[in-house]
Amino acid sequence: MSRYLPWLAGLALVLLPFVYRAPYPLHILIIILIWSFAYTSWSVMGRFGLVSLGHGGFMGVGAYTTALLWNFKAVSPWLGIPLAMAAAGLLAVVVAYPCFRFRITGHYFALVTLALSGIVLQVITATRDYTGGSLGYTPERYRGGSSLYAVQFGSKTTWYLVALAVWAVGLYVWHRVDRSMMRYALEAISEDEDAAAAAGVHVTAEKLKITVLSAMMTALAGALYCQYQMFVSPDTVSGIAISLQMVFAVVVGGIYVSLGPTVGAVITILLAEVLRISFGTRAVGWDNLVYGVLLVLFIVFLPKGILGSVLDLGRSRGLAPPPRVGAPAA
């Protein structure tokens, strides 16, 4: 029975928008799915100890490249998105290669990536003549906003299915990495780089591969977000806040579990929406304040994340499978 559970759940998810059509909840679900995909993309490298605080930069590259190519060069997002993903991949190589080659890890790596997302934001602001700077940027509507060619869909149901499909692909990629030799190589690297190198692992190459993969997936998330909202601004997709949010959500949801980032997305987005609605126009910034406090408390008291802690509880009662060998403690 439990073998069919994921399939049944999947089917239920696919059928959902046909049964329940209220636009606002669908909108929230779409947002959750897109961000879940983004967070999953981060965790593809984050789970191996490659903590990047700069993924907001990749999202920004994905979003803006796609939108700019469409507006200025009439390049359809079908081509624009792959190009944006390639751009993000290239950026990842440029920044990550010297880091890995010269053994810049841990705190150093986190700070370099943090600076990266800050710099991407600066570039977007500096090129304001093209990008609109902090005021944001809008891709031009094509044929009334409903066009497969322009990857613009008027119907929320369509977007829901697109987001669901991409999210599922993200999980698939996560699982493929999980079952690959790359995973063992990266886990060895995260435990002891020298020992791994001595055992024949091409440390720099492996780390670079996973980083590029993660960056490209994140760029896709950014592009999708832009296409859905039909608007991007530097602080909604790039910058330090987004980068931190990504890491928070994954840590809250559970970094070593495939659905962890999704759980994290559900929690953080619903929380943000609830706070935004209840504080509403009364006070600007209160929602982020509560959000920030809760997140610090999470880190201090639940370092394994919610899903990770729940699984631990499940394990101790024999309900969940034991952790995979080699999975380091959070």
Added chain:
Amino acid sequence: MAIFDVFLLEAVINGVLLGGVLALLSLGLNLIFGVIDVVWICYAELVMFGMYGMYFLYTVYHWPILLAAAASIAGVAVMGVLLHLLVIAPLLGSAPINQLLATGGVLFFLQSVATVLFGVEFRNLGLRLPVLKAAGMFVSYSRLLAFAVALVGMVAVYLFLQRTYVGAAIRAIAQDRQIMTLMGVDTRRIYVVTSALGGALAGLASCLLVLLYDVHPFVGLTFGPITFLICVLGGLGNFGGGFVAAFVFAEIISLGGLYLDLEWGYVFAFAFFIVMMFVRPEGLMARRS
């Protein structure tokens, strides 16, 4: 051609002056990392609060400026201690990612508190200091003052570290943490002292920065990343390296701002950083990673 040179020289000089303040900023961050082995991601937000402190005490409540500065410095020092006791200390044993994230959460928190308390408008200290004119160049007095005070601050910290027992303990902890108790050093107390010192340096930097820039809740995003880059390029925990790197970055920013928008200065600085990683990785060699 002569005019061109003057502007260039002016930018170079302004770069040096800016470098002093950036060096002070990176000193605080380096101190915390070298001693406690944690990075305060929210360091720039502490500075932001110090700047608000100066604004309110001096501009709104008309305190004498030196008193306002002293109070701001003390206030941020207290914030540093609270940050350590409430957030860092409980996480000292856990994975570095948790420590980074926790201070990241505090970053959110501080930005939000500032937004709620002060609103998003830009505030200016309102202190108009004269501009000196020399050899066709304009150098603002506030920049000179900031530079001078930053230097004095760094010398004071240097003397403290070299001449006092606590200063020696702070230097020692960074080199061998485990045996400190053998010499009667209570490491927890040293951490608190270091946090206070790091906070005080942030406070001092904020007093200087508020002379030069407007304050708003997100001002930390402007110089935060640069401070991190400076520390990494100089070597986290390496005070001398950070000092040199600060001036190098300041020059790049100043010169970049001369020919293009200010933001491009930061972009060039980052590009320079990437290039440096290839060219002189020893400059980035961590004593611990």
Added chain:
Amino acid sequence: MLELRSVHAGYGSFQALFDVSLEVRQGEAVGVIGPNGAGKTTLMRVISGLIRPTGGSITMESTDLIATPAHRIVGLGIAHVPESRRLFPRMSVEDNLKMGGFMGSARPKYHDRLDFVFDLFPRLRERRRQLAGTMSGGEQQMCAIGRALMSDPKLLLLDEPSAGLAPVIVEQVFDLVQRIRAGGLNVLIVEQNVQQVLRVVDRAYLLKAGSIRAAGPAATLLESASLREAYLGV
């Protein structure tokens, strides 16, 4: 002075010391010998507070050491010279010595103690500004001992002072220990090098695999069969 009774200690699930009892009486120099991995360093660490025992009692002149916070133990007169010296490499000799005298009650005596240490180790006086990490092994050992002496201790704990040193330097180190001892300081030394340590101590214990196998005056222990068996397994 120092008394250990039935001390058990270890690292996590690994137990290193089993039911260890020993004492250092006033005016004595005591040695603890044993092969590699016997638990000698663990013994030192448990006394100086770097690790906590899981059972038993440790007292120094009737003060319970286990109940004392680690950083206060040096205040009770116990100074530990750790294994492999553990100097602060990027600090000068003088700064290292200064750290030795960090303790509140040692600070007023700083200059007197500094003179004492420099008289004992004239080489250190020459190199007072040199970075400790750049000195030779023997010089580092002298500096480490000097650092411990800065707190004017009653009991000096020496952990494997001969480790990593050339034989001729080892001789010098132990000559030094004898001189310090002659000055009235109590010493507890753990060592692998049996010959050297048994010539400077009055009594010794034999530690193997975490428990005391033999104890007695230095001379008799040197001859004993249990010593041969512990080291050579015959």
